Amino acid sequence: MKGFEAGLFVFMLAAFLGFELIKRVSPLLHTPLMSLTNAISAIAVVGAILIAGEKDASMLSRILGFTAVTASVINLVSGYLITDRMLKMFKRREGVAK
Amino acid sequence: MNQTILEMIYIAAAAGFILALKWMSSPATARRGVLAGEIGMLLAVVGTLLRFEVVDYTWIFAAFLLGSAIGVPLAYKMPMTAVPQRTAISHAFGALAAALIGVAEYYRATPDRFVMTALAAEVLLGFLTFTASLMAFGKLQELLPTRPITYKGQNVVNLSILGLAFVLGMALVADPSRTWLFPIFSLLALTFGVMLIVPIGGADMPTVIALLNSYAGLSASAMGFALDNKLLIVAGALDGSSGLILAIIMCKAMNRSFSNVLFGAFGQVQTSSIATGEVKPVRSASHEEAAEILGSAQSVVIIPGYGMAVAQAQHKVRELFEGLTKRGIDVRFAIHPVAGRMPGHMNVLLAEANIPYDRLFEMDEINSELEHVDVALVIGANDVVNPAARNDPGSPIAGMPILNADKARTVMVIKRGMSPGFAGIENELYYMDKTLMLFGDAKGFVAGIVKELSAVHA
Numbered sequence: 001m002k003g004f005e006a007g008l009f010v011f012m013l014a015a016f017l018g019f020e021l022i023k024r025v026s027p028l029l030h031t032p033l034m035s036l037t038n039a040i041s042a043i044a045v046v047g048a049i050l051i052a053g054e055k056d057a058s059m060l061s062r063i064l065g066f067t068a069v070t071a072s073v074i075n076l077v078s079g080y081l082i083t084d085r086m087l088k089m090f091k092r093r094e095g096v097a098k
Numbered sequence: 099m100n101q102t103i104l105e106m107i108y109i110a111a112a113a114g115f116i117l118a119l120k121w122m123s124s125p126a127t128a129r130r131g132v133l134a135g136e137i138g139m140l141l142a143v144v145g146t147l148l149r150f151e152v153v154d155y156t157w158i159f160a161a162f163l164l165g166s167a168i169g170v171p172l173a174y175k176m177p178m179t180a181v182p183q184r185t186a187i188s189h190a191f192g193a194l195a196a197a198l199i200g201v202a203e204y205y206r207a208t209p210d211r212f213v214m215t216a217l218a219a220e221v222l223l224g225f226l227t228f229t230a231s232l233m234a235f236g237k238l239q240e241l242l243p244t245r246p247i248t249y250k251g252q253n254v255v256n257l258s259i260l261g262l263a264f265v266l267g268m269a270l271v272a273d274p275s276r277t278w279l280f281p282i283f284s285l286l287a288l289t290f291g292v293m294l295i296v297p298i299g300g301a302d303m304p305t306v307i308a309l310l311n312s313y314a315g316l317s318a319s320a321m322g323f324a325l326d327n328k329l330l331i332v333a334g335a336l337d338g339s340s341g342l343i344l345a346i347i348m349c350k351a352m353n354r355s356f357s358n359v360l361f362g363a364f365g366q367v368q369t370s371s372i373a374t375g376e377v378k379p380v381r382s383a384s385h386e387e388a389a390e391i392l393g394s395a396q397s398v399v400i401i402p403g404y405g406m407a408v409a410q411a412q413h414k415v416r417e418l419f420e421g422l423t424k425r426g427i428d429v430r431f432a433i434h435p436v437a438g439r440m441p442g443h444m445n446v447l448l449a450e451a452n453i454p455y456d457r458l459f460e461m462d463e464i465n466s467e468l469e470h471v472d473v474a475l476v477i478g479a480n481d482v483v484n485p486a487a488r489n490d491p492g493s494p495i496a497g498m499p500i501l502n503a504d505k506a507r508t509v510m511v512i513k514r515g516m517s518p519g520f521a522g523i524e525n526e527l528y529y530m531d532k533t534l535m536l537f538g539d540a541k542g543f544v545a546g547i548v549k550e551l552s553a554v555h556a
Binding site: 003004006007010015016017022024027029030031034037038040041042046047052053054058060061062064066067070071073074075076078080081082084085086087088090091092093 | 152202205206314318323339455458
């Protein structure tokens with residue numbers, strides 16, 4: 001299979017899998033879910049690293065790569081940390097005065 | 099590094115992301131999900147750093163440091179009421195990264211037509227999500243007017259910009275060496291993002307934020323096609339479908355379509371046609387009266403809305419919850435899907451205030467029980483409890499599923515004044531005989547009730 005067809009195939013399967021998984025997420029957790037997927041979209045860092053770390057890159061490439069790595073690291077770090085911070089707050093009844 | 103090992107690392111990273119979403123299904127496993135996502139991301143980053151194409155680490159590590167220095171405070175300093183803003187600005191960063199990589203890829207070497215298609219999609223979605231998210235951030239942070247701004251021919255202008263961007267994108271695909279088109283194409287994408295959010299009002303923010311979440315993911319997926327990287331395709335597709343589902347849920351909860359949210363400019367037209375200025379009598383009550391009614395009830399349902407977030411009243415509401423629960427009163431919370439400014443906004447605020455999540459109920463779970471409830475206490479919510487959605491086919495929100503607060507035996511509404519809500523629609527709930535209006539700031543009023551309750555108790 002060539003790159004493009006294989007890519008489409010993977011995309012389709014992942015999209016359907018995504019639909020099935022997200023449908024099961026309780027509305028209770030929709031905000032943390034959104035910040036988690038937001039953090040996952042920081043996967044763009046992979047492309048950014050490739051641009052920023054290239055051998056003999058042009059100045060334009062370096063600047064774009066640097067900015068892109070910075071932006072996706074902000075996204076990645078703050079996304080995961082705040083998701084965990086939010087989830088820590090969700091408690092059942094024990095521990096709460098009755 | 100060996101290509102096969104790299105592929106294995108990427109596959110493991112993709113598995114981490116899938117598990118992360120799977121474990122998000124329940125609060126009991128959700129934190130494990132975050133860990134799985136973090137491990138997936140760590141694998142992806144380390145694997146990429148070890149690739150033989152990556153030789154220069156100076157810039158990368160400098161960017162890591164700078165990004166962490168900004169990202170950590172962004173996660174820890176943000177108050178929970180500001181979570182919608184944080185999410186919007188974070189979408190902006192993610193989309194900017196994707197778009198800039200697309201730009202860099204384009205100028206590195208003239209791409210072939212297939213790669214160009216992927217790059218065009220990546221750059222279009224990336225740049226429009228970038229500016230749209232910044233605009234959403236500005237509106238949520240109230241740096242920009244939160245009111246929807248509309249003008250005649252707005253949809254024509256917006257669709258022309260998008261159409262022109264499409265045409266230029268296709269021209270670039272037909273001949274990727276037309277480098278002069280690329281900056282214009284990028285500029286159109288940036289402009290469209292701004293124009294898209296101009297007519298969006300506060301109540302539509304949950305849908306729009308979810309949609310931007312989806313676009314940011316799709317942009318990363320397009321990057322995966324351009325770089326022939328399956329990990330990017332998978333992660334982007336997961337995000338894309340997640341944002342899309344949330345946006346669909348939000349639309350359903352308002353009985354509106356996507357195009358209506360994006361191009362309908364809710365709220366603008368109605369203000370003029372409905373606010374008649376006619377003064378109808380309402381019944382109001384004081385802290386003392388409210389406390390007495392709540393204290394003698396057997397069951398209470400609290401319906402929070404964006405007003406509770408604005409007033410930062412969630413901790414006082416917790417005190418009220420505890421005070422009433424101590425007296426043996428059954429207190430539950432009814433959460434409308436679009437209450438607040440992003441999906442799940444109210445749940446996070448109430449969880450922050452230490453209210454156990456098994457007391458929070460979704461609309462479908464609690465609506466049939468509201469008629470058996472003694473008191474429905476509405477705090478800072480308006481349109482989501484407006485019976486006009488059910489009764490008045492001519493209302494702008496007709497058909498929108500609402501919480502049946504009007505079915506409760508007594509209704510109490512904490513509200514600053516009688517001004518109509520965001521959509522400018524009169525709420526007949528306020529004029530019903532069994533409704534008591536509690537005028538004042540949500541935080542102050544709830545504090546007053548709590549004080550009265552404990553005084554009576556002592």
